[in-house]
Amino acid sequence: MDRTEILHLSAVELGRAIRAGKTTAVEAMEAVLAQIEKTDELYNCYVTVARDKALAKAKEVQLKIDTGELTGPLAGVPVAIKDNMCTEGLLTTCSSKILENFVPTFSAEAVLRLEKAGAVVIGKTNMDEFAMGSTTETSAYGVTKNPRNPEHVPGGSSGGSAAAVAAEECYFALGSDTGGSIRQPASYCGVVGMKPTYGTVSRYGLIAYGSSLDQIGPLTKTVEDCAVVLEAISSHDKKDSTSVERKDTDFSSALVKDVKGMRIGIPRDYFGEGLDSEVRDKVLAAAELLRSNGAVVEEFDLSLVEYAIPTYYTIAAAEASSNLERFDGIKYGYRAKDAEGLHQMYKKTRSRGFGPEVKRRIMLGSFVLSSGYYDAYYLKALRVKAMIKKAFDDAFAKYDCILGPVAPTTAPELGKSLADPIKMYLGDIYTISVNLAGLPGISVPCGTDSKGLPIGLQLIGDCFREKKLIQTAYTYEQCAKEGK
Numbered sequence: 001m002d003r004t005e006i007l008h009l010s011a012v013e014l015g016r017a018i019r020a021g022k023t024t025a026v027e028a029m030e031a032v033l034a035q036i037e038k039t040d041e042l043y044n045c046y047v048t049v050a051r052d053k054a055l056a057k058a059k060e061v062q063l064k065i066d067t068g069e070l071t072g073p074l075a076g077v078p079v080a081i082k083d084n085m086c087t088e089g090l091l092t093t094c095s096s097k098i099l100e101n102f103v104p105t106f107s108a109e110a111v112l113r114l115e116k117a118g119a120v121v122i123g124k125t126n127m128d129e130f131a132m133g134s135t136t137e138t139s140a141y142g143v144t145k146n147p148r149n150p151e152h153v154p155g156g157s158s159g160g161s162a163a164a165v166a167a168e169e170c171y172f173a174l175g176s177d178t179g180g181s182i183r184q185p186a187s188y189c190g191v192v193g194m195k196p197t198y199g200t201v202s203r204y205g206l207i208a209y210g211s212s213l214d215q216i217g218p219l220t221k222t223v224e225d226c227a228v229v230l231e232a233i234s235s236h237d238k239k240d241s242t243s244v245e246r247k248d249t250d251f252s253s254a255l256v257k258d259v260k261g262m263r264i265g266i267p268r269d270y271f272g273e274g275l276d277s278e279v280r281d282k283v284l285a286a287a288e289l290l291r292s293n294g295a296v297v298e299e300f301d302l303s304l305v306e307y308a309i310p311t312y313y314t315i316a317a318a319e320a321s322s323n324l325e326r327f328d329g330i331k332y333g334y335r336a337k338d339a340e341g342l343h344q345m346y347k348k349t350r351s352r353g354f355g356p357e358v359k360r361r362i363m364l365g366s367f368v369l370s371s372g373y374y375d376a377y378y379l380k381a382l383r384v385k386a387m388i389k390k391a392f393d394d395a396f397a398k399y400d401c402i403l404g405p406v407a408p409t410t411a412p413e414l415g416k417s418l419a420d421p422i423k424m425y426l427g428d429i430y431t432i433s434v435n436l437a438g439l440p441g442i443s444v445p446c447g448t449d450s451k452g453l454p455i456g457l458q459l460i461g462d463c464f465r466e467k468k469l470i471q472t473a474y475t476y477e478q479c480a481k482e483g484k
Helices: 003-008 011-019 025-043 051-066 109-116 159-166 183-189 223-233 277-292 305-326 342-353 356-369 374-396 421-426 432-436 466-482
Strands: 046-049 078-082 120-125 172-177 192-195 215-220 263-267 296-300 401-405 441-448 454-461
Touching: 003 025, 011 025, 011 051, 011 223, 025 046, 025 051, 025 078, 025 120, 046 159, 051 120, 078 159, 109 120, 109 172, 109 223, 120 159, 159 172, 159 183, 159 215, 172 192, 172 223, 183 192, 183 441, 183 454, 192 223, 192 466, 215 223, 223 441, 223 466, 263 277, 277 296, 277 401, 277 441, 277 454, 277 466, 305 356, 305 374, 305 421, 305 432, 356 374, 374 401, 374 432, 401 466, 441 466, 454 466
Parallel strands: 078 120, 078 172, 263 296, 263 401
Antiparallel strands: 046 120, 172 215, 192 215, 192 441, 401 454, 441 454
16 A cells, blocks of 8 residues: 555554555554654644654554454554653653653553554644643644644644644544543544543543543544544543443444434524534534434523533633642753742743743632632532533433534634633633533534535533444434435
């Protein structure tokens, strides 16, 4: 197979071709590295590319495939890892100056599980600094550009991972989702992205932003790839106290083209003011396609939508201010050299090491946790979070899944979002409730707007109902492909 042919394959197709002897893990890695060399100067998807390490690992994996030691669907497939997951011996920066020289001595559990499945790590992808942002423009290593149109953002914070999949600079990637950071860039870049139920994938080795909201998930070319990758990374992990023991992680068994009798709810609240008309039309056309294939689709009212954003930013910022306390110039990472005394060293290190968006959220979080404001903001936000979960519980008593847009618009132009942080925060309106309620959600491409920018369809399921989402998403993807 020639390089172009190899690059066009999905992760599962590549794994099949390697097992059949049509290509090798080394050829696949060489094809990806050549593509990175050719296009990454423009797109800036990667912070670190471990070229020599990746080729050596690909050779090692190929030997194990040849001897029959590795037989899984991802054996020999190159993967990109978001730069907030620890990778042993490989620079892990969170796209921040404060971690510019941090090389972990261990790997995140999700990364270890992929390596156990035979996937080969290419390198670390660019992201919004400490996962704080929706555009991958707050990175200390420059902005990432959308491969569908380089004048536009790829979304965030997992923008580097989504863009790398879209640019064929990897076969699949891992991202993390705190308030939509997998699904929104997947939508903007025209790829598939899934945030699993909270606790399904271990957070051990994921550098925390909002610990009660963060979840690792896959960014892939197809729904089939998404199911197979999720199966590989899902696990109960004693090292993560929030990890859940599940028996139903055979997600690839849900790759069935059938939605007959499936009850799908469309929240009226998601289709009001602020939603771009082209996005609305494409998402509703996707709902119509599912209806014509046997699904029961109806509108309903999902309450508390307008409270999701203030609730999310209060809780996420509070947790971030606590989590980022450890980056002080003492233990690891960047340290200001010209400071006199301990307190000055702390101040100078954190002032220079963190970017403006991270500082903004640390200050907001410290404020809502401070004496006199804790009850008024943080505790109130926790109460509203519980109410949002209850609203979803009521909806899932009637529906198998909820259908809506991923974002109000397609990808904004570079440089337009950061000028107005509040507007950027409002762009998360359809994704953050999923994190607040710990639910699974998936973004699947459902067409493009008049500028050719991708539009994503979001499907939301009840806790531990990923299989329902995968089945619905797979059915939509196959029917759209066939034009039925």
